[in-house]
Amino acid sequence: MRRAAAVLAALTVVALLPAAPAAAAPASVTWTVQPATAAGPDGRRWIERTLDPGQRVTEHLAVRNLGDATAVFTLKAADGYLTDKGRFNMLPSDRASVDGGTWIAVPPTVTVRAGQTAVVPFTIDVPAEVTPGDHPAGIAASIAGAQGTVQVESRVGFRLLLRASGTLRPELTAGDVQATYERSWNPLRPGRLRVSYTATNTGNVRVDARARVDGVTTELGELLPGGSRAAETRVDGVWGLGLVRTIVELQPTIPGESAARPSATVTVTSWVVPWPQLLALLAAALLLAAWRLRRRRLASMLARAREEGRRSAVA
Structure with a gap:
């Protein structure tokens, strides 16, 4: 044994x-x-x-x-x-x-x-x-x-x-932050935001790194001083209706401690054209225009029928 x-x-x-x-x-x-x-x-x-x-x-x-x-x-x-x-x-x-x-x-x-x-x-x-x-x-x-x-x-x-020994400085920075929007072509359903970034330990002590992106938390694991780790977070339920603002927050915790240290945040802004909603509005506008055109034609036909009826009665 x-x-x-x-x-x-x-x-x-x-x-x-x-x-x-x-x-x-x-x-x-x-x-x-x-x-x-x-x-x-x-x-x-x-x-x-x-x-x-x-x-x-x-x-x-x-x-x-x-x-x-x-x-x-x-x-x-x-x-x-x-x-x-x-x-x-x-x-x-x-x-x-x-x-x-x-x-x-x-x-x-x-x-x-x-x-x-x-x-x-x-x-x-x-x-x-x-x-x-x-x-x-x-x-x-x-x-x-x-x-x-x-x-x-x-x-x-x-x-x-x-x-x-000395002053410990837990510190994380986020680099290469990129946000990609994956739309749903159903205009009544939101899409997904894919956020990629690199977390780097710029402090002098090893830390357990945690990332929070728009409420979604990701555990990045241990990072030694000077070490980096590429990561990606996917956020569901995002409506791409123009300007999309994303905040990446990194929280370092020294192993053995319960409380996270002050975090670093990076904000990335991207412009998303709401094509599904625009196409839906365009389709609705075309249907409304077609309905109005048909209604005008029907009204015109009814008016002509009434006019012909009056003429027949006079004759």
Whole structure:
């Protein structure tokens, strides 16, 4: 049961840190990496620390080899980011870190015997001139291998939520706001407004982003500082009768807090020609004109008939 639970934990971390296919590593090697104390794994899924500028702390990680042979794992730290689908990842080995990943000093390798767990200490050094807020990073153990003629790396790791103390500034901005009206050709039914926009975290702390467009709320998920996410909201029941004014409101909430922070709003105005209603009015006007014309003709025919009747009576 413990072995099965460890495998499940490894798969969970792989989901947090997508990497090359597992076939890149020896088939017999399966491993997990998780936060730990000096005594061993402590149950944390990630490491979350708020540190002062210039502060240095020591943390631990545990690498467990679930395979049937001794393996040498490469240990690396790197800046963290969110993928387009909102999953946490860390920069690949061929990209240099410039933020939280540079604060972490970890031994380059660790050798773990089959079925054993190795606890590895590492340090986090916060720069003295660091800006307040979040500086996400990740740390992973990997094994490189060949897949055909291509050298690939399979890695498993966890997330480090590093925050420098100071004033937190949750802030979202909306860009590339566009509104498209989808009309209903039934003049008695309203259409739909499709509003696309990009939410960007311009603050210094990770936030849970929420968008509200004309009363319709959309959860955009987590955004790290500097991160963006394209989104679209559809608003039903909109009458396109000329000027259509749309307000996009973004609300940031710091994880762990219940109240949303002050929101940012963007207003977009578009002109919608009410073709179904105009055509309906035109059809009604034509029917009315035809009815009046027919009525005049009928009145004229009746008048002529009366006149002819009078003439016949006189004769």
